[in-house]
Amino acid sequence: MIAVTPGMASDWTDEQRAIFQAQMSAWQKDEVVGVLLALFLGTFGAHQFYLRRTGLGILYIIFCWTGIPTIISIVECFFMPGRVRQFNLALATYFASQLAAAAPATVVATQSCPACGAPIPVGANFCGRCGTKTAGDRV
16 A cells, blocks of 8 residues: 555545546556566566666676676565565655645635634534534524
8 A cells, every 4th residue: 555645645636536546556566576577587687677777777787697686686586575665655755746736725714613622614514523513504
């Protein structure tokens, strides 16, 4: 599960959530694929290319004849799940920031709860914090 900065995703519309999910499903990486690439094609740096680290991938290709990338990629098999999670978290943060920047700011009129003083939207029938019945839409 991808965690997004608190307060951002809760204010999103259904359309923004759908856009976020579509972008994440198209771009996020799978941990198992990363481990398998490191295990079987790690000599050639396939796992580095998978995580968009082309510089390291090219370095693996240059030194693949020495056998050193093979040993390093076997060790990296154990670290790949964490690296893939970091990649996905960075991706989710980027997409969330793009959606937050594009979203217009909405202003919600609030009133305070007579019992606890918590801010509640105008027209609400109950307080979200203490549950006290408010005036709501009654006239």
